[in-house]
Amino acid sequence: MxxxxxxxxxxxxxxxxxxxxxxxxxxxxxxxxxxxxxxxxxxxxxxxxxxxxxxxxxxxxxxxxxxxxxxxxxxxxxxxxxxxxxxxxxxxxxxxxxxxxxxxxxxxxxxxxxxxxxxxxxxxxxxxxxxxxxxxxxxxxxxxxxxxxxxxxxxxxxxxxxxxxxxxxxxxxxxxxxxxxxxxxxxxxxxxxxxxxxxxxxxxxxxxxxxxxxxxxxLYRNNTYRIAYSGILNPVETPLFNINEEKKDEEVTQLTIQINPGYSSNDVLKFLIPQVQVTELTEIVPSMNDIFIQNVKN
Structure with missing residues (x-):
């Protein structure tokens, strides 16, 4: 138009x-x-x-x-x-x-x-x-x-x-x-x-x-996910993902992770399920506010 x-x-x-x-x-x-x-x-x-x-x-x-x-x-x-x-x-x-x-x-x-x-x-x-x-x-x-x-x-x-x-x-x-x-x-x-x-x-x-x-x-998705689980994950180190943030309370652990190239969220679940009770696995898609700030901050 x-x-x-x-x-x-x-x-x-x-x-x-x-x-x-x-x-x-x-x-x-x-x-x-x-x-x-x-x-x-x-x-x-x-x-x-x-x-x-x-x-x-x-x-x-x-x-x-x-x-x-x-x-x-x-x-x-x-x-x-x-x-x-x-x-x-x-x-x-x-x-x-x-x-x-x-x-x-x-x-x-x-x-x-x-x-x-x-x-x-x-x-x-x-x-x-x-x-x-x-x-x-x-x-x-x-x-x-x-x-x-x-x-x-x-x-x-x-x-x-x-x-x-x-x-x-x-x-x-x-x-x-x-x-x-x-x-x-x-x-x-x-x-x-x-x-x-x-x-x-x-x-x-x-x-x-x-x-x-x-x-x-x-376009701005970067394979970042939020995970919540109860139980003990040992060891946390894995080639599947990098941990950006970790929060714990008495029962639940929350991780913000970035999955490495070549792997998927299904691979992460296969790694987690034998060890812990997974209550959340959610992709964090950048908001328009995030994208705006990223492009104009310089």
Whole structure:
């Protein structure tokens, strides 16, 4: 759906994006990841045509990105942009009409979303009278009210308590199930695990990793397992595995091991079962948080 090709963005002496290319499939939830200052926001601003690239091109549904695409995109920025003195209903009408809706259609859709989010009574409230989390709800509605094909969410859970974070998560998944493509920029790796089909990791202005989440996690598997057993294992030394960590209590011993090349978890079980009572043998697959840290720590 979105093809980002060889994007370069330079600000004075700082190169924010250095030849970045990303392909985002239609109907996917795509995680755009990276530490602060990596270039994520610069790329998001280019997709939204707030700024232009110095080099490279972006295509939306096969067409070179142009002003007519603005109505097909919904953007929730990390720095929120609501008018604090305006009444919420009036403000939502204004923003929806900027995206091409008639006043009648905008009113109907806003009322639908207000009811869906449980804020029917907020129409005449002013933004400045709301908490940060309440403002977030309003901003989210402004992002999706025109039913965009592409929804870009930059740190969408900032300011939400766990209940409202789950509410927004459910809405994101429902919009995706109805066909919307989601670009999701966040530092919350647990949200990436929960929501994203694919990711791209940008670090120091360059894309350093991309692909489907499951494929990336498989790529970083290193044959590490957690074992729990009761009894006495003697001797522990074996060519099958190396012990990374050992914990003991009165009845159970827990080992974190790395199985050596040429051996499998079945071989480990064959070694253990004649000696001890095995209660757990679980592969430790690196989390997206582990993979993120490993790639950006330098």
């Amino acid at each position: 979105l093809s980002i090709r060889n994007i370069v963005k330079q600000y004075a002496n700082h190169r924010a994006l250095d030849n970045v290319s990303i392909e985002i499939e239609k109907g996917s939830v795509f995680g755009l990841l990276g530490p602060n200052g990596a270039g994520k926001t610069s790329l998001i601003r280019i997709i939204n045509q707030i700024t232009a690239p110095d080099q490279g091109e972006i295509f939306l549904n096969g067409e070179k990105l142009n002003p007519s695409h603005i109505s097909k995109i919904g953007y929730l920025p990390e720095e929120r942009g609501l008018y604090k003195k305006m009444e919420i209903g009036e403000q939502m009408l204004y923003l929806a009409q900027l995206k091409g809706l008639s006043k009648t259609d905008a009113t109907a859709r806003i009322r639908y979303w207000f009811e869906k989010m449980g804020i029917q009574s907020w129409w005449n409230k002013k933004v400045e009278d709301l908490s940060k989390g309440m403002q977030q709800k309003v901003q989210f509605i402004a992002t999706v009210v025109h039913d965009p094909e592409l929804i870009i969410l930059d740190e969408p859970f900032s300011g939400f308590d766990p209940v409202n974070a789950q509410l927004i998560t459910n809405e994101i998944l429902e919009l995706n199930q109805k066909g919307a493509t989601i670009i999701f920029s966040t530092h919350r790796m647990e949200s990436v695990e929960q929501l994203c089909d694919s990711i791209a990791l940008i670090h120091k202005s360059k894309k350093i990793l991309d692909g489907k989440v499951k494929d990336i996690k498989n």
